[in-house]
Amino acid sequence: MLYVIGIGPGGERSMTAECRAALDLADVIVGYTVYVELIRPLYPNARTLDTAMTQEVERVRSALELAERGETVALVCSGDSGVYGMAGLALELAPEFPSVTIEVVPGVTAALSGAAALGAPLTHDFAVISLSDLLTPWELIAKRLRCAAEGDFAIALYNPSSAKRRDYLARACGILMEHKSPETPCGVVRNIGRIGETSALMTLAELRSTAVDMFTTVFIGNSQTRVISGKLVTPRGYRV
Amino acid sequence: MLYVIGIGPGGERSMTAECRAALDLADVIVGYTVYVELIRPLYPNARTLDTAMTQEVERVRSALELAERGETVALVCSGDSGVYGMAGLALELAPEFPSVTIEVVPGVTAALSGAAALGAPLTHDFAVISLSDLLTPWELIAKRLRCAAEGDFAIALYNPSSAKRRDYLARACGILMEHKSPETPCGVVRNIGRIGETSALMTLAELRSTAVDMFTTVFIGNSQTRVISGKLVTPRGYRV
Structure with missing residues (x-):
């Protein structure tokens, strides 16, 4: 299961309940380093996989590979995951990972x-x-x-x-x-x-x-x- | 104090923490009937003031009047309060209510x-x-x-x-x-x-x-x- 989550602009206040529920469920949180660090105070013990800017394709592919192995993965994006976010890329790569269910969780862009x-x-x-x-x-x-x-x-x-x-x-x-x-x-x-x-x-x-x-x-x-x-x-x- | 709140598309899941915090603080919830009813299950005892569609100016003026009397008012809009919502109208009317602080709380449009x-x-x-x-x-x-x-x-x-x-x-x-x-x-x-x-x-x-x-x-x-x-x-x- 892969959740592609928009966490909103910054901290906890701008996250939706749906965003928090998906993060609560996640076995691993994947994202650009800055966004993973924004979330860490809320999930200090979470397993994370952070990648640098411009490594978007590698990042999304890693998230899909983890989900293919049966993990519940939260791929986090700032703002909304569908506005210049990773949701499009995840869905473009989806046909390579037919066993993975992808859910796009919107956020405040x-x-x-x-x-x-x-x-x-x-x-x-x-x-x-x-x-x-x-x-x-x-x-x-x-x-x-x-x-x-x-x-x-x-x-x-x-x-x-x-x-x-x-x-x-x-x-x-x-x-x-x-x-x-x-x-x-x-x-x-x-x-x-x-x-x-x-x-x-x-x-x-x-x-x-x-x-x-x-x-x-x-x-x-x-x-x-x-x-x-x-x-x-x-x-x-x-x-x- | 007037919070102009975007509650997202529907139920609790799409509300941000900031939206919930403002609703928790509110003495009275003001809005179009359909949106007030969407919120009622979460705040069954809340005082509410609902108005019909096309009564937007009256609705926002009522909210500002309540806030002017010292009440904490939550004016609720579906989606985002700033996209075809009431935030613009509240800020247009603000100069008539100089004692009222207005905070726009965005939501998932x-x-x-x-x-x-x-x-x-x-x-x-x-x-x-x-x-x-x-x-x-x-x-x-x-x-x-x-x-x-x-x-x-x-x-x-x-x-x-x-x-x-x-x-x-x-x-x-x-x-x-x-x-x-x-x-x-x-x-x-x-x-x-x-x-x-x-x-x-x-x-x-x-x-x-x-x-x-x-x-x-x-x-x-x-x-x-x-x-x-x-x-x-x-x-x-x-x-x-």
Whole structure:
């Protein structure tokens, strides 16, 4: 049995009961080192198998092999296991492991937890886009940014930066400004739900020259988004 | 104190620890009747205030008024409180209630829980669009559908149908097929996380002639989405 679990942004508070139940059942917890360490305080005696970033295929294959041998395996992902998480990869590899039952346990992805920290920027239609070009050509990312801006979507950006892609957020903002006002309210949240969570609001023009890191999720409003009493709010359209 | 809480799709299993902690603290639970009844088994003695659908402004104002009088109020929403939920409305009304602290507690929205039920259709960039035109002109909905399809996003559709809008999903599929193949793998999930959950997979062409109701969430793949061992999977791009 393999549970592919979204643990939410950080500690125990953001885990669902279903996530905890699957972790309670697990013989072994498999995941990226940082996420396994987030869970360890809750399961100090658990058997764990942690692998480095970029070893996703090996990690998921190891989890499936353990499950094939009859173990109950919890493969943990931050946020939701189905949003840039390991659920897709586990299901892609599933035909090689026909005896293994796979259950995807959803969790609170950074678009939702980050939005709550800032206010309610995603209350109307929204798009979620990763700026990482490790697995996706930049041309496709740029096209999606352009289409999301043209459709006046509120947008959550994942993986907005890394050591090798320091200017990607600036490039993304430039593309978005082809269709969105430079005054569009935006926000960034770093270390969502973890110790040292920080957030800030700014305009799209200001976001363009803001440095962020890979622990940050970025929110860009639609044409109706406003800052109300210090919170980023995209109205749904009720008459208030 | 007002907690605007996303309770996830259904019962206790999909609630986060943070959601439960806020419900435990609440003097009164406010919400749409159906969601208050979902929670009642967990809090059989709780004071509740439930209001009908379409009374959202009155409901949120009542919650803020109770909080202004010093009560700890839990305003409950299904899924996530920030995705087509009450968090935006509460923050819009907040300036009228300056003494009230508002905390948005995120939850597992139907895009995530429905995706997990079907497999992993949202593992790459995705768009979330509501087909309800109660608060949004159809022209804007149609534009967003067109832009999301042009950008090759995977898509989750909320509120795909109602008594007055029986043909909206068919119209939406027609728009999507301007840019997406009629063979695009799709899925529908009804009563996510509740008793009687059902799901089905089909092509976009088949989805066009499928009848759904307002308890259904609809998923449309991107150009890479496939059905693997009966699951709907959008690969992220790992070499497997």
